[in-house]
Amino acid sequence: MNKKVLLTLAMITILACNFLFPPARSEQVVTSSELELKGITIVRLRPEAGDLQTMLTEESQKATALGQIPVVEFDASWCPPCQAIEQSLGDKNELMLKAYDGTYIIKLDVDEWGWGDSDLHDFEFDGIPVYFKLDVKGKQTGAVVDAGAWNENIPENMAPVMDKFFHGE
Amino acid sequence: MKQLVLPSLLILFLLVSCTQPPSSVDQASLSLGSFTENDVDVSIQLEKGLQDVSILSATFTPPDGYHLYSKDIPIGGLDGLGRPTLLELSTESQIKAVSELMESVQPQIPDFEPKELLVYPAGRITLSIKIELPAGDQWLDDSVSVTYMACSSNLCKPPVVGRIISVRIPSANTFDTPYHGKEIPNE
Numbered sequence: 001m002n003k004k005v006l007l008t009l010a011m012i013t014i015l016a017c018n019f020l021f022p023p024a025r026s027e028q029v030v031t032s033s034e035l036e037l038k039g040i041t042i043v044r045l046r047p048e049a050g051d052l053q054t055m056l057t058e059e060s061q062k063a064t065a066l067g068q069i070p071v072v073e074f075d076a077s078w079c080p081p082c083q084a085i086e087q088s089l090g091d092k093n094e095l096m097l098k099a100y101d102g103t104y105i106i107k108l109d110v111d112e113w114g115w116g117d118s119d120l121h122d123f124e125f126d127g128i129p130v131y132f133k134l135d136v137k138g139k140q141t142g143a144v145v146d147a148g149a150w151n152e153n154i155p156e157n158m159a160p161v162m163d164k165f166f167h168g169e
Numbered sequence: 170m171k172q173l174v175l176p177s178l179l180i181l182f183l184l185v186s187c188t189q190p191p192s193s194v195d196q197a198s199l200s201l202g203s204f205t206e207n208d209v210d211v212s213i214q215l216e217k218g219l220q221d222v223s224i225l226s227a228t229f230t231p232p233d234g235y236h237l238y239s240k241d242i243p244i245g246g247l248d249g250l251g252r253p254t255l256l257e258l259s260t261e262s263q264i265k266a267v268s269e270l271m272e273s274v275q276p277q278i279p280d281f282e283p284k285e286l287l288v289y290p291a292g293r294i295t296l297s298i299k300i301e302l303p304a305g306d307q308w309l310d311d312s313v314s315v316t317y318m319a320c321s322s323n324l325c326k327p328p329v330v331g332r333i334i335s336v337r338i339p340s341a342n343t344f345d346t347p348y349h350g351k352e353i354p355n356e
Contacts, residue, residue, distance in 0.1 A: 078318065079325040080250045084282055115327050126208070127324030147323035152281050 037089065040100045041068055044107040052113070052120065056106065056138030063104030063134075069166055070104045070134040074125060076111050082129045084153035095159035103166050106134075131165065199344075201313075201336040207326040208232045209319050213256075213334060217344055218299065222267060226297040227256040231319035235326070237294050238318060239276035239287035244330075247286045252318035252328040254289070256296045259312050264338065268299035281322045291321075305340035312336060 041063065045055050056072070063070035075082035088096045110128060113120060123132060125146065133143035145165040150157040203212035210230040218224050229237055238251040246252055258264055273295040276287035303309060312335050318328035 076325070076327070077249050078246050078252060078328055080281075080283065080286060080320060081323040081325060083250060110327060127321070127326060129324075148321070150323065153323050 037092070037097065037100070039068075039102055040089075040097070041066060041104045042089075042107065043105070044109070047112055052108075053138060056134060058138070059104065059106050060134045060136055060138040064136045066104065068102050068104035070106060070136075070138070071166065072106045072108060072123065072132040072134060074108050074110050074113075074123070074128045074130050076109055076128060078111075079128050081147050081153050085129060085147075085158065088153075088155050088158065093155045093159075095155040096162075099159040099163035099166065131162075133165075199339070201338065202334050204332075204334065206329050206332065207319065208235075209237075209317060209326070209329070211315055211317070211334075213313060213315075213336060215338065215344075221301055221341060222299050223302055223344065224297050225256070225258075225264065225300050225313065226295050227313070227315055228293060228295045229254060229315075229317055230293045231291070231326075234291055234321045235319040236279075236288045236291045236321070238320075239289065240270055240272060240296060241276070242286065244316070247283065250283065251286050251288075251320070252316060252330060254294060254296060254318075255314075255316040256298060257314045257316070257331075258298075258300075259314065259333070262311055262313075263303040263309055264311060265301040265303075266298050267301055271297045271299075273297070279322075288320075302339060302341045302344060304342075306342040307340050308343060309338050309340060310335065311338050 043059060045052070045059070049055060056070075060070040075086075077083075085096075089100065122140065125144075127146060127148065130144065130146040133141040135141050143165065145161065147153065147158075149161045149165075198217075199215040201213040201215055203210065205211070208231070210228075212228045214226045214228070216224040216226065231237055237254045240253050240255055242251055242253045244253060244255075256270060258266055272289070273293075274289055276289050278284050279286065279288045312333050314331045314333050316328070316330050316332070319326045
């Protein structure tokens with residue numbers, strides 16, 4: 001009798017543990033919000049999560065559902081200009097927030113995705129950071145801009161160019 | 170007229186004698202190899218210095234408007250940003266370094282953030298190190314490694330870290346052989 005009760009209690013405890021403390025998922029999370037910014041969504045895709053084009057299609061559809069413009073950004077942790085842009089958004093610079101308003105930024109780290117690799121689906125670029133506009137199917141629209149479009153990486157230079165790229169024709 | 174010819178010839182002779190002889194460094198310069206990766210051209214040279222000391226150099230030529238980072242920033246970058254420009258000997262190398270790494274131009278504070286991340290002026294940079302070649306009269310296989318990363322004020326190429334370059338080097342007594350500036354023997 002005692003053995004049965006103990007066994008039942010042990011099983012209930014194990015099951016409860018699984019609910020209370022679920023085991024960590026071994027796979028990478030597909031996307032992760034990096035910055036909490038009003039009107040702007042920033043996600044990062046990781047190669048372990050699957051095929052790039054499939055993920056870009058999914059993210060573009062999410063963007064459209066939110067009424068936002070899907071844009072791919074290639075960046076890297078070692079890239080000072082990339083970090084300067086991220087910093088200006090992190091600092092909630094008003095010019096940058098206005099320029100990025102209504103965008104859905106899909107970040108791809110070149111250390112993870114490679115540079116000019118075949119699985120990048122025709123994303124061609126000479127330097128980073130670089131931005132590609134996507135359509136609702138996650139395909140490139142042909143609109144591309146890189147940081148060569150402005151001079152020093154300060155919001156006063158970056159914001160007008162990005163605003164025009166995101167919201168212009 | 171005859172009187173003028175002799176002094177003229179004498180002056181001409183003196184002028185020719187006074188002109189500088191070709192640099193000994195040029196005469197004793199050996200190209201050890203070159204490659205291009207991530208749009209930066211890299212060439213490795215060996216030059217005969219004074220006495221037993223030679224000079225091993227790497228010249229890095231980034232694209233127009235691009236700069237390289239100071240040799241003195243951390244290998245992993247400053248807070249992860251940038252990568253140093255380096256020319257290094259492998260631990261098993263038969264070449265003995267007898268100086269610190271020297272740079273052809275001084276790094277400077279950039280016009281852009283982060284200001285602590287020192288850069289060389291845009292364009293070509295040469296790093297050199299004084300070395301002693303191994304004794305003997307043979308040609309030897311060795312290797313050096315280079316690290317660099319090229320950026321403009323707002324665009325970056327991917328870093329190249331610790332790329333190994335196989336080189337064929339002369340030993341101390343071989344460096345005065347007629348191979349200078351010519352093809353390096355394979356065997």
